[in-house]
Amino acid sequence: MIHVFNPEHDYALANNGPHFVPPESAIRFARDCAPFLCYLMDQDDLLFQPYDAEKPFLTAQGLPADNPNPQDDVSPWGWDALVLRQLRSKGFCLDDRWTDYVQHVRELAHRRHTIHALEHLQKAWPSRHLPEFPKELTSAEDAERYIQEHHDVIFKSPYSGNGRGHLYAHGECSPTLTRQITGVIRRQASIMAEPMYHILQDFAMEFVCQSGEASFAGYSLFSTLHYGYAHNELCSDAQIVDTLSQWIPKETLETVKESLITYLNQTIAPYYSGCVGIDMCVYDNDGIHLHPMIEINLRMTMGMAAHRLYERHIHPSATGIMCLEYRPKGLSDYLQQQSEQEPLKWEDGLWRSGFHVLTPIHEETQYAVCVQLS
Secondary structure: OEEEOOOOHHHHHHHOOOOOOOOHHHHHHHHHHHHHHHHHOOOOOEEEOOOOOOOOEEEOOOOEOOOOOOOOOEEEOOOOHHHHHHHHHOOOOOOHHHHHHHHHHHHHOOOOHHHHHHHHHHHHOOOOOOOOOOEEEOOHHHHHHHHHHHOEEEEEOOOOOOOOOEEEEEOOOOHHHHHHHHHHHHHHOOEEEEEOOOEEEEEEEEEEEEOOEEEEEEEEEEEEEOOEEEEEEEOOHHHHHHHHOOOOOHHHHHHHHHHHHHHHHHHOOOOOOEEEEEEEEEEEOOOEEEEEEEEEEOOOOHHHHHHHHHHHHEOOOOOEEEEEEEOOOOHHHHHHHHHHHOOOEEEOOEEEEEEEEOOOOOOOOOEEEEEEEO
């Protein structure tokens, strides 16, 4: 299997062009952090690094590798027109059927499918409280009316993720916000709107679609900052369920999981193979409730990565976080200092405690994926 870390995927989905040039920050993130996937790969897998001309392929041990067999299976972080072109440029045998596949995956990744999923949950679960469904808007006038009706509103680009592409309104639609909303609608044909929620805990259910069927892979518990992803908890599914059960009954989580497997089997799994992360939250808007469908990610996620990392490398007695560190300057010094102050300790062949950097450290490094265990 050939893996690809293409975190610019959400940008590429929005652009939908094979020759799209991602923002420099996304390219830097991909270049700095791609090798962390080596910790999740099987022994004979390879990693393709589109933005590293000197070492385009790495082994699971992080060593340079020769060009692979062009017939090998490929598993990118997410499928889009850009990564398809990048793979073809390296000789991979991806014919026109893959072009059609990528376009179909893009359609399934549109945020409007969260509405369809919530409708499915409502039919399967009529007695339970569900949040107000998002609404797809096609004009700034529609957005202004939505703000008047809901006051505190979050607008989301149809193709976006990890907190990017979000706009916020508090009772009024300013000229700046109107221009931003109009721009999103011009580029992506619509914009999604929903009320703001006072979030107590973010989490996700992780699934895998393979051979036309969906299966549950595990939970992820994560935190976000205003600009996006912050970290994932490294702990067992049982520990995550225990954390969530202080607000939401375990039986409710199980019901939602089984209903979502049915939904994925009906609408996603027949047309898509790969990871599916469904972001959820516990929120308090005049009472504590579960939001079972914040967004559907048809791609690998940091939550799935943390889940697999925990299963493969982390001692069951350890707890901690997997985090993304960013500093435009001085990151290498900070990482070196942390590693020396809290060296990684092992127990039974697994990581037990300490600080560990999962990505290479160079003087010019700006992004790193790290583990902090105790």
